[in-house]
């Protein structure tokens with residue numbers, strides 16, 4: 001399994017952690033290697049190790065991968081923050097800027113089995129607004 005660059009690989013790990021509800025943490029993160037472990041359980045066998053295929057290229061390749069877990073799902077992760085929420089739900093916020101905070105919370109719980117605070121939802125909505133307004137300004141500036 002290969003990834004175009006380190007950011008893409010990290011994004012995939014984050015998405016995996018969120019969807020699986022597992023506390024996956026990067027224990028090594030430099031320009032050549034990425035290693036992720038699950039810190040949800042002391043003996044959790046989950047492991048991911050990836051390295052650059054060539055020092056002159058950006059491509060990362062997964063060398064070791066064990067998707068097995070002995071831990072159980074968690075409903076809070078540090079990966080789930082306002083920035084992530086604002087990106088993940090950008091379309092929906094754009095279509096419905098008055099989206100109710102409680103309804104937004106329920107949707108995150110339903111889709112990702114994650115509990116987020118009202119404060120995180122408020123922040124996500126205002127971050128999204130900045131992005132949307134920013135892009136209008138950009139479009140306008142092009143004229």
Ligand SMILES: [Zn+2]
Pocket residue numbers: 022023038039040041044045046068069070071072
């Ligand atoms: Zn685990």
